[in-house]
Amino acid sequence: MSVNFGFSLPALRQAGAGSNPFGQLGPTLDLSFAGTVTDTNNPNGYTLNTNFITPEYQVAAQYAIWEDGVGLSQKTFSQIVTFTRASTGTYFNSAGTLTTAAINEARFDYNPSTLAAQGLLIEESRTNSIRNNTMVGAVAGTPGTDPTNWVTSYGALTQQIVGTGTENGIAYIDYRYSGTLTGSIVIRPDSESQVVASSGQAWTGSAYVKLVGGSLTNVTCSLNMRQGTAAGALVLNTFQSFTPTSAALNTQRASIVVASTQATTERILVRLTLDATGAIDITLRIGLPQLELGAFATSVIPTTTTALTRSADVASVNTLSPWYNAAEGTLFVETSRGYTGNFVNFPHTAGLSDGTSANVIWAGYAINGSQNITPEILTGGVDQLNFVTGTYSMSTAKNAIAYKTNDSQWFFNGAAFATDTTCTMPSGLNRLSIGSDTIGGQPWNGWIRRVTYYPRRLSQTDGIAITA
Numbered sequence: 001m002s003v004n005f006g007f008s009l010p011a012l013r014q015a016g017a018g019s020n021p022f023g024q025l026g027p028t029l030d031l032s033f034a035g036t037v038t039d040t041n042n043p044n045g046y047t048l049n050t051n052f053i054t055p056e057y058q059v060a061a062q063y064a065i066w067e068d069g070v071g072l073s074q075k076t077f078s079q080i081v082t083f084t085r086a087s088t089g090t091y092f093n094s095a096g097t098l099t100t101a102a103i104n105e106a107r108f109d110y111n112p113s114t115l116a117a118q119g120l121l122i123e124e125s126r127t128n129s130i131r132n133n134t135m136v137g138a139v140a141g142t143p144g145t146d147p148t149n150w151v152t153s154y155g156a157l158t159q160q161i162v163g164t165g166t167e168n169g170i171a172y173i174d175y176r177y178s179g180t181l182t183g184s185i186v187i188r189p190d191s192e193s194q195v196v197a198s199s200g201q202a203w204t205g206s207a208y209v210k211l212v213g214g215s216l217t218n219v220t221c222s223l224n225m226r227q228g229t230a231a232g233a234l235v236l237n238t239f240q241s242f243t244p245t246s247a248a249l250n251t252q253r254a255s256i257v258v259a260s261t262q263a264t265t266e267r268i269l270v271r272l273t274l275d276a277t278g279a280i281d282i283t284l285r286i287g288l289p290q291l292e293l294g295a296f297a298t299s300v301i302p303t304t305t306t307a308l309t310r311s312a313d314v315a316s317v318n319t320l321s322p323w324y325n326a327a328e329g330t331l332f333v334e335t336s337r338g339y340t341g342n343f344v345n346f347p348h349t350a351g352l353s354d355g356t357s358a359n360v361i362w363a364g365y366a367i368n369g370s371q372n373i374t375p376e377i378l379t380g381g382v383d384q385l386n387f388v389t390g391t392y393s394m395s396t397a398k399n400a401i402a403y404k405t406n407d408s409q410w411f412f413n414g415a416a417f418a419t420d421t422t423c424t425m426p427s428g429l430n431r432l433s434i435g436s437d438t439i440g441g442q443p444w445n446g447w448i449r450r451v452t453y454y455p456r457r458l459s460q461t462d463g464i465a466i467t468a
Contacts, residue, residue, distance in 0.1 A: 050081065088103060091107035120434070123298050131303055131305060159175065167210075176282070178214070187272040205255065206255035211284060223255065298445070312441075313443065316431050328457040330454040334449040336446055336447045343392070346366060364401075371392050398412075402458045408420045
């Protein structure tokens, strides 16, 4: 039987035996309890491990029980985690192909560039306001017929729609432009008056774009977010340049984010613009453009005739028996996110609760408008600890909250924070939320890689080790 408890220490996967059943090459974590626990129904003798990278799901005995021959209980995702999403959702599979997950099907996402597993994708609800990002209605030709709802302008140049198709699961259209022009080529995936917007909102436009023919000579490519009034008057133009290459389409998603401060904004549109000076000959592949209300791009939402919404991902462990210890414990979580910059709307990583926000133990949540992440313990709605926050400046981070009455400590990326000696533990905790708050709000908007629960308060040495 193999074992992987998700520890950050180097580990040799082998059958448990002797005094070190985890087979660790480095220091052995002290996970034993006073005395020998032989009752397999005793929650003090268990730990929970969910590894969404491997993937692997385990309710595991402490090594005192392991040596008594009870050992490790392997589970499936559905046996451990309750997962819902009221719509389909897209993700990249292990081959880097964009794939659609069914309603209530979890998305185990892969990096399309490296094909490395990224973990369980948890996102908030978003709407793609572009009504036809799969190019329905396009007809090849010179100039050809643009997809339904699309509009192109190209001055004195020659336009050729080379064709449509899919690459790595991404629906695309190939446009070729040739000739001599001083000015701009504009490709609008939807009409200028379609999407209602207002001041104070953040919008993100995105598209997969690849160079498939000709060259970028005399051409500069940009995504353009255009704000206007309902009557069509221009309010603000914002541009984000990018340089497409011949690399795989699934590795080239350009995006632009605009936080509107224009009081007269009533409509918004994302466009692809090519600024041309002199003779050009270029063929671009454009895949699955998206326009969504939010400060960063999320997974693509295919559309054909109307705007569509992807529902929020909600994951939780609703049965804490037999591994949960009400008196003390340590909750570890490893996460990553697909965007840089400040967090939005207090996204949560993982936490134990009674189903309300009044009694919770959060391993970490991110502070709105910053790059900081912090733990939280609430008992009867009253904050029980106050730690200095850690800065989430990298794409992947590990943190853990080790807790018991008047003795709690937080660990972040191998750093130990001061021990809180005045905290009172909440009671009645009966679930573990993963990637969102207690009712499925404030989603992480990224990947949950691992969640591990230890039914004892780990030492400072161990807390540093597992989060390093």
